[in-house]
Amino acid sequence: MPEEEKISYYLKKSKALKDNFEKKIRISILSSFTLNGIEEIFKVKCNEKNISCNACLGDYNQYNQEILDPSSKLYKFKPNITFLILDTRSILEELWYFPYAIDEKQRQNFIEKKFKEIKNLITIFLKHSNSKLIISNFFIPVNSNYGIFETKLKFGLQKMINTLNNNLQDFIRNLDSVYLFDMNGFISKHGENNVFDPKQFLFGDLKISLNFIPYLVNDLMGYVIATLGISKRCIVLDLDNTLWGGIVGEDGFNAIKLGSDPSGKAFVEFQKYLLGLHNRGILLAINSKNNFDDAIKVIEEHPDMILKKEHFASIKINWNNKVSNIKEISDELNFGLENFVFFDDDPLNREFMKSSLPQVLTVDLPADPSKYVRTIQEMNEFNLLKITSEDKQRGVIYSQQKERKTFENSSNNLEDFLKNMDLKVTIKKADTFTIPRISQLILKTNQFNLTTKRYSLEEIQKLSQNDDILMGCVQVEDKFGDNGITAVFIVKKNGTKEWILDTFLLSCRVMGRQIEKSILGYIIKIAKQNNVDKIIANFIPTKKNQPIENFLPDCGFKKEKDFWVISLNDSFMAPDFIKIDEK
Amino acid sequence: MSEKLYEIIAKVMDTSIDKITDNSSPETIPSWDSFNSYILLDELESEFKTEFTIDEITETKNVSDIKKHLKVHGINLND
Numbered sequence: 289m290p291e292e293e294k295i296s297y298y299l300k301k302s303k304a305l306k307d308n309f310e311k312k313i314r315i316s317i318l319s320s321f322t323l324n325g326i327e328e329i330f331k332v333k334c335n336e337k338n339i340s341c342n343a344c345l346g347d348y349n350q351y352n353q354e355i356l357d358p359s360s361k362l363y364k365f366k367p368n369i370t371f372l373i374l375d376t377r378s379i380l381e382e383l384w385y386f387p388y389a390i391d392e393k394q395r396q397n398f399i400e401k402k403f404k405e406i407k408n409l410i411t412i413f414l415k416h417s418n419s420k421l422i423i424s425n426f427f428i429p430v431n432s433n434y435g436i437f438e439t440k441l442k443f444g445l446q447k448m449i450n451t452l453n454n455n456l457q458d459f460i461r462n463l464d465s466v467y468l469f470d471m472n473g474f475i476s477k478h479g480e481n482n483v484f485d486p487k488q489f490l491f492g493d494l495k496i497s498l499n500f501i502p503y504l505v506n507d508l509m510g511y512v513i514a515t516l517g518i519s520k521r522c523i524v525l526d527l528d529n530t531l532w533g534g535i536v537g538e539d540g541f542n543a544i545k546l547g548s549d550p551s552g553k554a555f556v557e558f559q560k561y562l563l564g565l566h567n568r569g570i571l572l573a574i575n576s577k578n579n580f581d582d583a584i585k586v587i588e589e590h591p592d593m594i595l596k597k598e599h600f601a602s603i604k605i606n607w608n609n610k611v612s613n614i615k616e617i618s619d620e621l622n623f624g625l626e627n628f629v630f631f632d633d634d635p636l637n638r639e640f641m642k643s644s645l646p647q648v649l650t651v652d653l654p655a656d657p658s659k660y661v662r663t664i665q666e667m668n669e670f671n672l673l674k675i676t677s678e679d680k681q682r683g684v685i686y687s688q689q690k691e692r693k694t695f696e697n698s699s700n701n702l703e704d705f706l707k708n709m710d711l712k713v714t715i716k717k718a719d720t721f722t723i724p725r726i727s728q729l730i731l732k733t734n735q736f737n738l739t740t741k742r743y744s745l746e747e748i749q750k751l752s753q754n755d756d757i758l759m760g761c762v763q764v765e766d767k768f769g770d771n772g773i774t775a776v777f778i779v780k781k782n783g784t785k786e787w788i789l790d791t792f793l794l795s796c797r798v799m800g801r802q803i804e805k806s807i808l809g810y811i812i813k814i815a816k817q818n819n820v821d822k823i824i825a826n827f828i829p830t831k832k833n834q835p836i837e838n839f840l841p842d843c844g845f846k847k848e849k850d851f852w853v854i855s856l857n858d859s860f861m862a863p864d865f866i867k868i869d870e871k
Numbered sequence: 872m873s874e875k876l877y878e879i880i881a882k883v884m885d886t887s888i889d890k891i892t893d894n895s896s897p898e899t900i901p902s903w904d905s906f907n908s909y910i911l912l913d914e915l916e917s918e919f920k921t922e923f924t925i926d927e928i929t930e931t932k933n934v935s936d937i938k939k940h941l942k943v944h945g946i947n948l949n950d
Binding site: 294295296299300303322324325487488490491492494497498499 | 882883885905906909910912913914917925928
């Protein structure tokens with residue numbers, strides 16, 4: 289477990305924080321017990337990740353009132369994310385001590401009643417707030433008056449809480465802006481006897497002892513990172529002593545530690561964990577100082593190598609410095625450096641990376657490889673609020689991307705290349721299936737993004753039901769495969785007078801294919817069918833959206849005062865080599 | 872030897888060390904509220920590698936009480 293600082297460290301540090309970061313979040317915490325200090329810890333942890341945070345802890349055990357009263361402090365605070373942290377004692381009341389004072393049927397009724405109460409709180413909260421809601425499940429105590437016989441009881445104490453947890457999970461599964469935090473898992477991970485301190489409980493009703501509140505916030509930060517859409521997308525790995533033990537260039541193919549003995553197994557375990565991340569859409573890349581032939585032989589031929597060549601979106605094995613390598617990987621994959629995590633066993637390499645590229649998250653790997661897996665397990669940077677099918681296929685898509693690059697390089701000119709790509713775009717409506725992906729693109733896309741407006745999932749849902757809005761997303765396919773949904777547009781209809789291009793974005797994955805012109809052609813076609821005169825657009829420049837800078841003039845928009853306008857009486861030529869479909 | 876103890880109290884109460892004496896207590900230091908006293912307890916226990924009993928904590932009214940209890944635990948700060 290990576291060591292956490294004591295709470296006093298956070299209290300002190302919270303007094304001198306920067307609060308002028310571009311990313312901002314408002315966090316509300318409601319709890320059934322004392323959680324003082326949690327605001328300060330959130331602020332410090334957000335600051336460490338360049339997020340300005342405003343946090344507000346509700347009054348002690350006032351969560352019911354805060355949620356039920358529409359004019360409460362909670363709703364006035366207008367949080368982006370709200371944590372409702374309840375504990376088993378408070379919910380069970382006297383049954384915590386005497387669960388068998390009532391019979392089985394009554395115990396069932398009790399749990400049913402509690403579940404309804406919580407359901408009601410969630411429903412009311414959603415009515416009054418646009419905030420994400422994260423509610424903790426309930427810790428299942430291990431000790432029972434009945435000792436070893438507890439598990440033989442019908443609807444006993446453990447079963448009661450288990451049922452409540454399961455019901456809660458089932459209820460929340462289909463609510464888009466509500467998530468369950470596994471408090472039971474948190475307490476088992478750290479151990480009830482550590483997390484619960486009887487003295488602190490008796491003195492101050494602390495149900496999570498002071499030293500574990502920072503650990504709790506660390507886990508809760510996963511939701512903050514995911515809500516802001518700043519999760520990491522690519523892990524860049526060193527090879528020697530990172531993916532295998534020893535130095536292949538010196539020790540040789542047969543002497544490196546991989547598989548067989550305990551220290552070799554540590555690297556196999558680490559690779560398996562990485563493969564699991566790859567399978568859910570985290571990209572992997574190699575950045576190693578080595579003789580290419582020595583290292584690639586291990587990757588291609590070593591029987592215990594879990595990660596194969598096709599699992600890596602980019603491979604840099606050379607004698608260049610690691611900073612320039614990672615920059616090249618970033619260019620190749622078209623991801624900003626802030627999406628990268630760097631793993632290297634060598635502290636010098638890490639220092640060099642940290643000081644040259646602070647936006648890359650350089651992980652302090654422990655000296656002992658048996659601890660690699662836990663280090664990566666404890667990271668909260670890979671969390672996503674939704675894991676879409678695009679995410680799961682990302683690894684495959686990027687390996688097709690390598691083929692596309694080769695094809696592009698072998699084509700005589702760009703036009704030939706595009707004509708021979710067999711490009712096909714499919715315009716899809718915003719619906720339950722596509723909205724999670726639309727939200728992801730709206731939160732994540734920086735480069736080809738006309739206005740960089742960041743709508744929350746809840747806002748997108750509301751927009752999708754508004755008749756004055758035309759919203760859609762675009763699936764892009766070519767002869768190498770399916771790129772998935774990679775573009776989004778939102779048009780605000782101002783009657784037939786004019787339509788306004790509110791949001792127009794393209795994932796970097798499909799940039800440079802003139803897809804944008806096809807999509808604009810589609811919007812123009814629909815606008816014409818509605819007898820609209822003109823389309824108005826606004827280009828909001830950011831540090832990162834230069835790629836879309838010339839899009840409007842290139843498409844025939846004319847500058848009029850602060851806006852760009854295209855008259856629909858003029859003809860617009862969409863590229864003829866892109867097939868367009870509607871669904 | 873009292874220095875270490877004063878240092879911890881000053882840190883937790885976010886005040887300067889010269890404001891701390893053996894007579895310091897929640898009455899004399901405004902930031903010494905109940906929550907800060909739990910933090911102080913936790914800091915003292917880890918710094919001096921000991922554990923106070925619930926009675927000792929209840930009886931503690933000021934800094935000299937802390938010293939008295941530490942002495943019982945074999946930590947003498949008055950030498």
